[in-house]
Amino acid sequence: MFNVFPTARLRPSPFFASAVAEGMTAASIYNRMIMPTSYGDPEAEYWRLINGVSQWDVGVERQVQLKGPDAGRLAQILSPRDLSECQVGQGKYVPLCNHRGTIINDPILLKLADDLYWLSIADSDIWFWAGAIAAERGLNVEVSEPDVSPMALQGPKAEDVVAHVLGDWVRGLKYFWFRETDVQGIPVAVQRSGWSKQGGFEIYLKDGTRGTELWNIFKEAGQPWGIGPGAPATAERTESGLVSVGGDTDDVTNPFEVRLGKYVDLDVSDDVVGIQSLRRIKAEGVKRHQLGLVLEGAKPAPLGFHRENIHHRGRNVGMMTNCVWSPRMKANIGYALIRADVTAGETVQVQRNGGPVDARLVPLPFL
Ligand code: THG
Numbered sequence: 200m201f202n203v204f205p206t207a208r209l210r211p212s213p214f215f216a217s218a219v220a221e222g223m224t225a226a227s228i229y230n231r232m233i234m235p236t237s238y239g240d241p242e243a244e245y246w247r248l249i250n251g252v253s254q255w256d257v258g259v260e261r262q263v264q265l266k267g268p269d270a271g272r273l274a275q276i277l278s279p280r281d282l283s284e285c286q287v288g289q290g291k292y293v294p295l296c297n298h299r300g301t302i303i304n305d306p307i308l309l310k311l312a313d314d315l316y317w318l319s320i321a322d323s324d325i326w327f328w329a330g331a332i333a334a335e336r337g338l339n340v341e342v343s344e345p346d347v348s349p350m351a352l353q354g355p356k357a358e359d360v361v362a363h364v365l366g367d368w369v370r371g372l373k374y375f376w377f378r379e380t381d382v383q384g385i386p387v388a389v390q391r392s393g394w395s396k397q398g399g400f401e402i403y404l405k406d407g408t409r410g411t412e413l414w415n416i417f418k419e420a421g422q423p424w425g426i427g428p429g430a431p432a433t434a435e436r437t438e439s440g441l442v443s444v445g446g447d448t449d450d451v452t453n454p455f456e457v458r459l460g461k462y463v464d465l466d467v468s469d470d471v472v473g474i475q476s477l478r479r480i481k482a483e484g485v486k487r488h489q490l491g492l493v494l495e496g497a498k499p500a501p502l503g504f505h506r507e508n509i510h511h512r513g514r515n516v517g518m519m520t521n522c523v524w525s526p527r528m529k530a531n532i533g534y535a536l537i538r539a540d541v542t543a544g545e546t547v548q549v550q551r552n553g554g555p556v557d558a559r560l561v562p563l564p565f566l
Pocket residue numbers: 260291292305306307319320321322349392393394395401440441442
């Protein structure tokens with residue numbers, strides 16, 4: 200193991216001590232925090248997510264809080280998805296774009312009250328962004344990063360575990376809806392959500408001093424269902440077609456290119472950041488799209504540090520942004536971000552380190 204020295208630059212989540220106690224063997228950096236990524240047996244962690252229930256320290260999913268009379272206006276200005284119908288207690292998946300229409304983050308928006316929202320962000324500094332936009336537009340809203348850290352329970356048995364701890368009402372929660380409550384006196388918000396398609400919940404801890412306590416309550420409750428530690432799983436999320444902004448996108452990717460066009464409403468008001476660019480991009484025609492790749496070969500061959508180019512009939516048509524071994528498909532699968540005129544059904548050549556590898560283009564999700 201290694202030693203980690205938490206500082207303001209490398210913040211531990213409230214569940215970090217629990218992750219270490221569970222035998223964390225690998226971690227990454229996300230929002231200037233440590234994100235556990237493995238506990239030493241990726242295969243077992245994968246199957247636990249597919250068949251059972253997995254417990255994740257996802258405290259790195261920080262909340263950007265918008266509070267005040269203009270909180271709702273700021274939320275709408277930040278996102279090209281129409282939020283006018285969003286109810287208190289509801290969450291929505293919302294792309295955030297810059298003025299050029301480039302996607303810069305893809306949070307879940309939680310509406311806690313008419314004047315209180317959280318953006319549960321992916322990896323980029325939206326606290327800076329939201330504060331700057333609010334000030335430039337002269338809005339009456341306070342932008343902050345509150346002491347709120349999600350823990351996820353994912354997998355087909357997650358609902359039984361969460362219901363055991365909190366009561367059967369959680370079974371009635373609709374996707375992305377949430378409720379504020381407490382777990383044996385620990386303040387939380389409970390939402391049906393999580394970065395997998397295996398079903399589950401996220402428990403947003405609202406008191407960072409009580410992470411170990413909360414972790415252990417769910418760990419103990421989950422024993423009958425075989426709960427164990429895990430982390431957002433690249434194999435599962437790729438099979439399921441989930442987008443990783445920053446991973447699957449580059450600095451000119453717009454939402455239409457990565458299958459997020461359904462979360463863009465072109466008729467939102469003209470003051471929404473990026474909306475003019477998004478209208479123009481749509482009108483001119485989207486130049487790239489995201490497809491699945493099934494690579495030839497039956498040995499795990501994940502992507503290294505660099506994206507790999509994709510050739511089609513001898514010409515470079517884009518790149519592979521992600522590649523992972525799929526235990527269920529028994530193949531290396533990945534995402535292509537390529538010219539829109541190269542379509543599913545075609546065979547391409549991925550320019551890998553050891554030489555070109557044939558791959559079939561397929562629609563997403565894989566499973
Ligand atoms: N949970 C919380 N915060 C997060 C994430 C999370 N912040 C970072 C990151 N994940 C944000 N990105 C996503 C990406 C996809 C989904 C959720 C967050 C997701 N998408 C579904 C899909 O694409 O099929 C459903 C979207 C829909 O149709 O509304 O769940 O995981 N707290």
